[in-house]
Amino acid sequence: MPGATLPAVTHYQRPPTTKEDLVWADLPIIDFSKVGTPEGRAELVPQVRDAMRTHGFLIVINHGWTQAQNNRIFDVADVPFTQVSEDEKKRFQTKTQETGTPEGYKLRRSWTVNNGVRDELEYYTFFGQSDHPEALQPFLPEYHEFARHNHYNVLYPVLRLLATGMELPEETFVDIHDFDETAVKYARFLKYHPRAEEEEVKADNVWLKGHTDIGTITVLWSQPISALQIMSPDGKWRWVRHIENALTWLRQDFWFQVVNIGDAMEMLTGGFYKATIHRVVQPPKDQRGFTRLGAFYFAMCNDDVKLVPFTDSPALQREGVVRKVEDRDAPTMRDWRKARSAAYGVSETKRKDDVVEEQIINGVVVKHYN
Template sequence: MSVNAFVPPFTPANADPTRLPCLTVEWADLVTLDLSKFDQPGGKEALAQQLFHAIQAIGFFYVINFGLTQEEVDQQFAIGKSLFALPLEEKLKYRADLENGGYNGYKPLGISEIQPGIYDNIELYNIPKFTPLYASQPHPPLITSHLPQISHFSRQIHTAVVHKLLTLFAIILELPEDTFTSKHRYAEPSGCHLRYMTYHRRTPAENAALDSVWLPGHTDFGSLTLLFRQPVAALQVRSPGGASGGEWKWVRPYEGSITVNIADALEFLSNGFLKSSVHRVVAPQADQADADRLGVLYFVRPEDEVELKPVGGSPVLERLGYYRGKEKTGGEEKTGVTGSEWVKARIRAGVLQKKGEGLDDEILKRENIA
């Protein structure tokens, strides 16, 4: 085993459970799905009904009892924390090809200049699915020495959580239960990936210049995003509000849960019924301002060749007026946009326009100066 393989035990930032409820913020009222009920008699139907009512208000929810222990979750946080502690020169050996729509591997801190002299504070590392297609993806020794644990974690999320949620959406739309799972098979090529991500703390001056918004309002471009969180309050979701856009509400870090949000691909596949939620990341409250925000995420994306057009045959979409013309039967014409094309286009659009060999040198220079 590599000398880099050891990772210290993970201790969450601000782990005192009495602190978060005392924050003076307005929490979003989100439903909690207990996935242990899924295989019980009538359990899927009850969960689908619960989820149906929840997504009418907002496309965020929690899941609990998802088949992974807290120790297994904490191990992933420990790996992520140790990964980001590696020297920048080492991490840059595994840099993702962001400029060409690639996303697996390392994304350095500070690629995008948000305002003059202020750069993005996001550092992340993406690991693709554990299938032969992605077996050649290089990783730092710290990651390769933990691939069995990471693989188990990734597969468990996809098979025991994602497939259950996609089944519930099919039940909600009164469609065959495999309608969405058949478009998100683990063994098939897709952009699904596990992510370690850190939002690095900012100075008071930077927060003032940015109005405390670290990542502006946006939607995710896959099907679902699953987020394991530290008890650091920084995530906000925008509630429905017509032309005004609604108001921002905080999403509580809920111990023992996964925070889930619906993303663009499911909105396309349901012709707008499943809403891709607008959310953002802001500076934590004053008593958590000194904490870096480390997260472990799983991004669910449709298979590369899936066309992002509405599924046909849903009595619910027909009753509620979400079908137009041939969409009722799933549509006969091609949309021209596949899951893979959509992801690559969105990634390219979000990358800093300044490209070239000097970019990473510039980041190294800033880091050394700092």
């Protein structure tokens, strides 16, 4: 929040990046300094279209925040985990399984990962609730500003480029992604904690099974602990690289964001853009022992939008529509969000083969990859 006197907060010391030789995903880098002109957008449209059709992931640079703002958001992202007692976390524990809404804390060891091993992930979600832990109160304006920046300066430009890539009017997807100025709806801060080695062995080093996201677009703010992997087009898992500050060929606001497609966007585009399969695994050896702090913005279209394809897209007409469910049976965003949120990590899945587990949610086959 430029110009404002910000409340004091303990500085979050970022862990060092890995020095190990990992197999990195070759993700396209999209320079958002070009979105402000018609010529720049025209240059970016095929890049974003092809990236989201091939990888489902892309890297955004020059999105408008300074390095100081990037550093600050991780300082305040750590507050829900280091400045709130376990008893208070329990008071604000999410009731996702009962309500399908994610606000509040998801506590550690509440999901099953594999072979009976429980997760070591905790997160706090801002989803329009008015009540928050006392330690978070001074930082609420910054949490709101974080959501606003992601929504208007990252999500909206991406949505415009995606719509143009389908030869639809530029505002097609923007028009179904309203932002409620009174609430931070989809901002989430999370922290992974190291796990005992015997549990790592039992879980095959998987911290979060391979999955696709619920909504339309996910914005992940890069951090240095390598643990995120995506399934590449050849079916192999590859690591997502953290771009270090030394890459001076980027502009001053070089801190980058990873953007990916979710289920709702795949349904809205009739498979033209496919939801990205990704997972979280144990970090490489030189980063084990550190916690992994994350900052996310999970975008979803308006709750009353029915998740059916925009079949008036000339590009989709040429490519052919791929539906997850017949239009008459398609869920709304609200129904899809609630059903998938309530089921994740606690509902039984059926093993299809050595890699894929499936469950049926609202008539849609949802796959998990182990």
